[in-house]
Amino acid sequence: MxxxxxxxxxxxxxxxxxxxxxxxxxxxxxxxxxxxxxxxxxxxxxxxxxxxxxxxxxxxxxxxxxxxxxxxxxxxxxxxxxxxxxxxxNDLTAPGVPYEMGTRHPLSLVKNEMIEIFKRLGFVVEDGPEIEDDWHNFTALNLPENHPARDMQDTFYIDYEANKLLRTHTSSAQIRVMEKQKPPIRIITPGRVYRNETISARAHCTFHQVEGLYIDKDVSFADLKQTLYYFAKEMFNSDNIRMRPSYFPFTEPSAEIDISCFICDSKGCAVCKHSGWVEIGGCGMVDPAVLTNAGIDPEEYSGFAFGMGIERVAMLKYGINDIRLFFENDKRFLEQFS
Ligand SMILES: [Zn+2]
Incomplete structure (x- = not known):
């Protein structure tokens, strides 16, 4: 071919x-x-x-x-x-790729537990704005302009002229509730607050509080003490509380709340600085001037208020020694609370 x-x-x-x-x-x-x-x-x-x-x-x-x-x-x-x-x-028998499950933040865990405890005593949750005005954050709480106690809470002003600031405590939300609601009032106001503080292991410029307020006829200091005793027992399984005289502008009389150290059974340890007592917050009987400011007659009604830092409670409960850990979003820290 x-x-x-x-x-x-x-x-x-x-x-x-x-x-x-x-x-x-x-x-x-x-x-x-x-x-x-x-x-x-x-x-x-x-x-x-x-x-x-x-x-x-x-x-x-x-x-x-x-x-x-x-x-x-x-x-x-x-x-x-x-x-x-x-x-x-497609290998239908191959094992699936697992979803990575997130965990609740320790502050959310503690906040939810605190809410549950106070709910059992009849407290309801109320909320308020984080951007506040001077009246609700200071003046109505018996802290008029130029009052020296304003220095106790270094404030972030968003706009001083326009009367806008970041609330320094959740007490401002309590004023808002008192203004719109007649007693009896039994509320807690969990939320975030801001203070112009240097960030360190023990302080942060933003943190969280749970504050409680109870207003009715014939509310006494004994009611306050029993409420806090119930909380200490439920939250920390601590069997005793004590109150030390203190000063807050919005309560009279005022006290700091200590609970018996649940870590060492009051025998003395590093957490309680060998005193057998751990401080968890502040409290007192609502100052009559605050009731008047919110339109409630102090001759007819009385009430108590208390406040606790959620970070403080979480640090005690979990043995955490640095408040900054809560805000660093380190997975190794957060995953321990799953
Ligand atoms: Zn101790």
Whole structure:
């Protein structure tokens, strides 16, 4: 067979080949364009073609090569497309990829527990704005302008002229409730507060409080003490509380609340500084001036208020010695509370 007839036969064979499987495509590749394939022999035959027909033959051989390669490319494309739809590629018995579950923040855990305890005593949760005005944050709470006790709470002013500040305590929410609701009032106001303080292991510029307020006829200091005793028992399983005289502008008399150290059973340890007592917050009987400011008659009603830092309670409960850990979002810390 002369090389021209040989080439024509090969071209026809290539055009008619059916490469429906990847096996047949591979066979085709080896037969025609592999290192020992038929195309090789055609290229080798070029040197024996008379000069005047060399060009014609060369073009024919190139056409054969291009058609063969196009055929293989198309076959490969088909094969990979078909594979994608094959169910056998998905291993239904393979174990699933687990979802990473988040954990509740320790402050949320403690806050929720505090809310649950006070709910059992009939307290309801109230909320207030974090951006406050001077009246609700200071003046109504018996802290008129230029009152020296304002210095006890270094304040972030958003706009001094426009009377906008970040609340320094959740007591402002209590004023708002007293203004709109007639006694009896029995509320707690958990929330975030802000103070312009240097951040250290023991202080932060933002922290959380749970404050409580109870106003009714004949509310006494004994009611206050019993409420806090119940809380200490439920939260810390502490069997005793004591009150030390203190000063807050909005309560009279005022006291700091200590609970017997639940870590060492009052025998003395580092947490209670070997005193057997741990401070958890402040409290007192609502100052009559505050009741008057909120439109409640102090001759008819009396009440008590208390406040605790959620961070403080969480640090005691979990033995955490640095308040900054709560705000650093370190997974190694947070995952311990799952
Ligand atoms: Zn102790």
């Amino acid at each position: 002369n090389p021209f007839d040989q080439a024509q036969t090969m071209l026809q064979e290539i055009q008619e080949a059916n490469l429906s499987s990847s096996e047949s495509a591979e066979e085709f590749r080896i037969k025609f364009i592999g290192s020992k394939g038929s195309l090789k022999s055609l290229f080798a035959a070029i040197k024996d073609i008379p000069n005047e027909r060399k060009k014609e033959f060369g073009q024919l051989v190139n056409q054969i090569k291009q058609e063969a390669e196009a055929k293989i490319t198309a076959a490969k494309k088909n094969a990979s497309g078909a594979n994608k739809n094959k169910a056998s590629d």
